[in-house]
Amino acid sequence: MKKQELIHLHGLLAEVGSFYEQCDEANIELGDYDALGVRPTSIHKSKTDHKAAVFALSDGITSALDESEEAEPVAASAD
Template sequence: MHKDELIQLHALMAQIKKHFEHMGIEDEFSEYNSLSISPLHVHRSKAEHKHAIFVLGNDLASAISRNNNVSDFGGTSSRMQELAHKASARLVKSS
């Protein structure tokens, strides 16, 4: 994906996060919030946005599985966490 496409995906996922927060699910996003990156930070690298997407994806999947008891999302959460770790490792290597 190109950087602008990643930023668009990041923005969409951030909107989903905002909706969850509006529903009262706020304490689920501490890992994503600790990254201090948003889709508006267009100056940040493609790798940083990719990492943020994976972390946010993991947080969203975890929030869904914890709050709706939907077991199918447990695997999604694990996969997103795995991808976030891989993206983080690549980010460290490229720095």
Template structure:
């Protein structure tokens, strides 16, 4: 995936998170993403940084949806996303 495509996906996931936040007041669940200090508007950030932010957003969104409706997302999906976040974080630190 090209960097500009990642940035577009990053922006879409931010919109999804904002939609969930407006409906459920989930600001505290977003702290892991906020710590990254990267948004889709930061086009100077690397592709790897946007990729990591995408994984973090996917993990947060899946956890929120799983908490709302226990049958909607299997726990192994949330666990796999957590593993992806950990792996991408390691890649960022070694790069």
């Protein structure tokens, strides 16, 4: 993946993360992501830095979504 594509993916994941942070249902833990200090607008950072940020951000989002699914089971229903 090229650096430009990775930065674009980073930006998209940041938007998803900020959306779920605004929801009261999701409790996203982004401590690892914040510790990296790499944002989608940090175009001067290396490709490796953005890759680490994408992984940290995606781990935080998926962990929060997994926890919310366990907390609220959805009843099966047929249409």
